[in-house]
Amino acid sequence: KAGVTQTPRYLIKTRGQQVTLSCSPISGHRSVSWYQQTPGQGLQFLFEYFSETQRNKGNFPGRFSGRQFSNSRSEMNVSTLELGDSALYLCASSLGRFQETQYFGPGTRLLVL
Amino acid sequence: EDQVTQSPEALRLQEGESSSLNCSYTVSGLRGLFWYRQDPGKGPEFLFTLYSAGEEKEKERLKATLTKKESFLHITAPKPEDSATYLCAVQGNSGNTPLVFGKGTRLSVIA
Numbered sequence: 001k002a003g004v005t006q007t008p009r010y011l012i013k014t015r016g017q018q019v020t021l022s023c024s025p026i027s028g029h030r031s032v033s034w035y036q037q038t039p040g041q042g043l044q045f046l047f048e049y050f051s052e053t054q055r056n057k058g059n060f061p062g063r064f065s066g067r068q069f070s071n072s073r074s075e076m077n078v079s080t081l082e083l084g085d086s087a088l089y090l091c092a093s094s095l096g097r098f099q100e101t102q103y104f105g106p107g108t109r110l111l112v113l
Numbered sequence: 114e115d116q117v118t119q120s121p122e123a124l125r126l127q128e129g130e131s132s133s134l135n136c137s138y139t140v141s142g143l144r145g146l147f148w149y150r151q152d153p154g155k156g157p158e159f160l161f162t163l164y165s166a167g168e169e170k171e172k173e174r175l176k177a178t179l180t181k182k183e184s185f186l187h188i189t190a191p192k193p194e195d196s197a198t199y200l201c202a203v204q205g206n207s208g209n210t211p212l213v214f215g216k217g218t219r220l221s222v223i224a
Contacts, residue, residue: 109154
Protein backbone atom coordinates (compact mmCIF):
# COMPACT_ATOMS: atom_id res chain seq x y z
CA LYS A 1 0.00 0.00 0.00
CA ALA A 2 1.42 3.39 -0.94
CA GLY A 3 2.35 5.71 1.89
CA VAL A 4 1.52 9.33 2.48
CA THR A 5 2.77 11.56 -0.32
CA GLN A 6 3.44 15.27 -0.17
CA THR A 7 4.15 17.76 -2.93
CA PRO A 8 6.23 19.66 -3.55
CA ARG A 9 9.17 18.31 -1.54
CA TYR A 10 11.07 21.60 -1.56
CA LEU A 11 9.95 25.17 -1.98
CA ILE A 12 11.63 28.57 -1.88
CA LYS A 13 9.46 31.65 -1.48
CA THR A 14 9.98 35.28 -0.54
CA ARG A 15 8.34 37.21 2.27
CA GLY A 16 4.79 38.30 1.52
CA GLN A 17 4.09 35.53 -0.96
CA GLN A 18 1.66 32.71 -0.37
CA VAL A 19 2.15 28.97 -0.72
CA THR A 20 -0.02 25.88 -1.11
CA LEU A 21 1.16 22.44 -0.02
CA SER A 22 -0.52 19.19 -0.95
CA CYS A 23 -0.94 15.87 0.85
CA SER A 24 -2.35 12.56 -0.37
CA PRO A 25 -3.14 10.19 2.50
CA ILE A 26 -2.82 6.42 2.59
CA SER A 27 -5.68 4.82 0.70
CA GLY A 28 -8.68 4.39 2.99
CA HIS A 29 -7.50 6.95 5.54
CA ARG A 30 -9.99 9.72 6.14
CA SER A 31 -8.10 11.89 8.62
CA VAL A 32 -5.26 14.20 7.66
CA SER A 33 -3.24 16.21 10.16
CA TRP A 34 -0.66 18.89 9.44
CA TYR A 35 2.38 19.74 11.55
CA GLN A 36 5.13 22.33 11.41
CA GLN A 37 8.59 21.17 12.45
CA THR A 38 11.40 23.58 13.31
CA PRO A 39 14.67 22.96 15.16
CA GLY A 40 13.65 25.19 18.05
CA GLN A 41 10.00 24.24 18.54
CA GLY A 42 9.92 20.64 17.37
CA LEU A 43 6.71 19.26 15.90
CA GLN A 44 3.74 21.54 16.38
CA PHE A 45 0.18 20.69 15.43
CA LEU A 46 -1.46 22.93 12.83
CA PHE A 47 -4.86 21.33 12.10
CA GLU A 48 -6.69 18.11 11.43
CA TYR A 49 -9.30 17.35 8.80
CA PHE A 50 -11.72 14.45 8.79
CA SER A 51 -14.33 13.89 6.08
CA GLU A 52 -13.74 17.38 4.66
CA THR A 53 -14.30 19.08 8.05
CA GLN A 54 -11.71 20.70 10.26
CA ARG A 55 -11.88 18.66 13.45
CA ASN A 56 -9.11 20.39 15.40
CA LYS A 57 -6.88 23.43 15.14
CA GLY A 58 -3.56 24.31 16.73
CA ASN A 59 -2.36 27.65 17.98
CA PHE A 60 -1.28 29.24 14.71
CA PRO A 61 -2.33 32.55 13.14
CA GLY A 62 -5.11 32.75 10.59
CA ARG A 63 -2.53 32.99 7.80
CA PHE A 64 -2.39 29.21 8.04
CA SER A 65 -5.41 27.47 6.57
CA GLY A 66 -6.29 24.16 5.07
CA ARG A 67 -8.95 22.10 3.43
CA GLN A 68 -9.77 18.53 2.60
CA PHE A 69 -11.37 17.17 -0.52
CA SER A 70 -13.90 14.38 -0.92
CA ASN A 71 -11.11 11.93 -1.84
CA SER A 72 -9.40 12.78 1.50
CA ARG A 73 -6.55 14.64 -0.18
CA SER A 74 -5.67 17.78 1.71
CA GLU A 75 -4.03 21.10 1.05
CA MET A 76 -2.67 23.70 3.41
CA ASN A 77 -2.12 27.32 2.52
CA VAL A 78 0.09 29.93 4.13
CA SER A 79 -0.55 33.51 3.10
CA THR A 80 1.71 36.52 3.56
CA LEU A 81 4.77 34.42 4.29
CA GLU A 82 7.17 35.48 7.03
CA LEU A 83 10.78 34.42 7.54
CA GLY A 84 9.72 32.43 10.60
CA ASP A 85 7.50 30.23 8.44
CA SER A 86 10.60 28.45 7.14
CA ALA A 87 10.15 24.88 8.34
CA LEU A 88 9.46 21.29 7.42
CA TYR A 89 5.70 20.87 6.95
CA LEU A 90 4.54 17.36 7.66
CA CYS A 91 1.28 15.69 6.80
CA ALA A 92 0.06 12.58 8.62
CA SER A 93 -2.90 10.36 7.88
CA SER A 94 -4.95 7.90 9.89
CA LEU A 95 -8.22 6.04 9.58
CA GLY A 96 -9.82 8.73 11.71
CA ARG A 97 -11.01 6.71 14.68
CA PHE A 98 -9.77 7.31 18.23
CA GLN A 99 -6.47 5.76 19.32
CA GLU A 100 -5.39 5.70 15.72
CA THR A 101 -1.76 5.69 14.78
CA GLN A 102 -0.79 8.51 12.43
CA TYR A 103 1.51 7.79 9.50
CA PHE A 104 3.66 10.63 8.22
CA GLY A 105 4.66 11.72 4.76
CA PRO A 106 8.18 12.84 3.81
CA GLY A 107 7.36 16.50 4.36
CA THR A 108 7.69 19.71 2.36
CA ARG A 109 10.75 21.81 3.17
CA LEU A 110 9.77 25.49 2.88
CA LEU A 111 12.40 28.22 2.86
CA VAL A 112 11.22 31.82 3.07
CA LEU A 113 13.75 34.45 1.99
CA GLU B 114 -2.24 21.17 29.08
CA ASP B 115 -0.65 17.98 27.80
CA GLN B 116 3.16 17.99 27.92
CA VAL B 117 5.95 15.68 26.82
CA THR B 118 9.59 15.91 27.89
CA GLN B 119 12.23 13.70 26.36
CA SER B 120 15.69 13.02 27.77
CA PRO B 121 18.48 13.11 27.04
CA GLU B 122 18.44 15.60 24.15
CA ALA B 123 21.33 13.76 22.54
CA LEU B 124 22.97 10.41 23.17
CA ARG B 125 26.14 8.97 21.73
CA LEU B 126 26.67 5.21 22.00
CA GLN B 127 29.28 2.77 20.85
CA GLU B 128 27.97 -0.03 18.67
CA GLY B 129 26.65 -2.76 20.98
CA GLU B 130 26.28 -0.43 23.98
CA SER B 131 22.68 -0.76 25.18
CA SER B 132 20.82 2.23 26.65
CA SER B 133 17.37 3.75 27.23
CA LEU B 134 15.61 6.90 26.11
CA ASN B 135 13.09 8.54 28.41
CA CYS B 136 9.74 10.17 27.67
CA SER B 137 7.97 11.83 30.60
CA TYR B 138 4.44 12.99 30.02
CA THR B 139 1.62 14.90 31.64
CA VAL B 140 -1.85 14.27 30.30
CA SER B 141 -5.29 14.38 31.89
CA GLY B 142 -6.13 10.94 30.56
CA LEU B 143 -3.97 8.91 28.20
CA ARG B 144 -5.49 7.67 24.98
CA GLY B 145 -2.17 6.57 23.51
CA LEU B 146 1.59 7.10 23.58
CA PHE B 147 3.46 6.88 20.31
CA TRP B 148 7.13 6.41 19.42
CA TYR B 149 8.51 7.50 16.06
CA ARG B 150 11.94 7.45 14.47
CA GLN B 151 12.98 10.34 12.23
CA ASP B 152 15.98 10.41 9.91
CA PRO B 153 17.38 13.79 8.79
CA GLY B 154 15.21 15.47 6.16
CA LYS B 155 12.52 12.78 6.32
CA GLY B 156 9.13 12.36 7.93
CA PRO B 157 8.74 10.45 11.21
CA GLU B 158 8.46 6.68 10.86
CA PHE B 159 6.05 4.93 13.18
CA LEU B 160 7.53 2.49 15.69
CA PHE B 161 5.10 1.71 18.53
CA THR B 162 1.79 2.64 20.12
CA LEU B 163 1.23 1.98 23.84
CA TYR B 164 -2.18 2.39 25.45
CA SER B 165 -1.94 1.46 29.13
CA ALA B 166 0.57 1.26 31.96
CA GLY B 167 2.48 -2.00 32.01
CA GLU B 168 2.27 -2.49 28.28
CA GLU B 169 5.45 -3.42 26.40
CA LYS B 170 6.18 -3.74 22.67
CA GLU B 171 9.26 -4.95 20.84
CA LYS B 172 10.66 -4.62 17.36
CA GLU B 173 14.12 -5.90 16.51
CA ARG B 174 16.55 -4.13 18.87
CA LEU B 175 13.90 -1.76 20.26
CA LYS B 176 11.57 -2.26 23.19
CA ALA B 177 9.07 0.31 24.44
CA THR B 178 7.56 0.28 27.92
CA LEU B 179 4.93 2.45 29.58
CA THR B 180 4.16 3.55 33.13
CA LYS B 181 1.60 6.09 34.33
CA LYS B 182 4.12 8.94 34.07
CA GLU B 183 6.73 7.91 31.54
CA SER B 184 7.77 5.66 28.73
CA PHE B 185 11.15 4.18 27.94
CA LEU B 186 12.59 3.15 24.62
CA HIS B 187 15.24 0.53 25.30
CA ILE B 188 17.83 -0.04 22.58
CA THR B 189 19.70 -3.33 22.87
CA ALA B 190 23.08 -3.76 21.16
CA PRO B 191 22.53 -0.80 18.81
CA LYS B 192 24.02 -0.60 15.35
CA PRO B 193 25.06 2.51 13.39
CA GLU B 194 21.85 2.28 11.35
CA ASP B 195 19.87 2.93 14.54
CA SER B 196 21.22 6.50 14.50
CA ALA B 197 18.23 8.85 14.21
CA THR B 198 16.06 11.17 16.25
CA TYR B 199 13.47 9.33 18.32
CA LEU B 200 10.23 11.19 18.97
CA CYS B 201 7.62 10.50 21.63
CA ALA B 202 4.05 11.78 21.41
CA VAL B 203 0.94 11.49 23.57
CA GLN B 204 -2.72 11.86 22.84
CA GLY B 205 -5.13 12.70 25.64
CA ASN B 206 -8.62 11.26 25.81
CA SER B 207 -10.42 14.57 26.08
CA GLY B 208 -12.43 14.89 22.89
CA ASN B 209 -10.53 15.17 19.63
CA THR B 210 -7.19 16.14 21.09
CA PRO B 211 -4.19 16.20 18.75
CA LEU B 212 -0.86 14.50 19.31
CA VAL B 213 1.59 16.43 21.48
CA PHE B 214 5.21 15.71 20.63
CA GLY B 215 8.39 15.92 22.66
CA LYS B 216 11.44 17.52 21.09
CA GLY B 217 13.12 14.17 20.59
CA THR B 218 16.35 12.41 21.48
CA ARG B 219 19.08 12.50 18.85
CA LEU B 220 20.85 9.14 18.94
CA SER B 221 24.25 8.55 17.37
CA VAL B 222 25.68 5.03 17.29
CA ILE B 223 29.39 4.88 16.52
CA ALA B 224 30.97 1.80 14.93
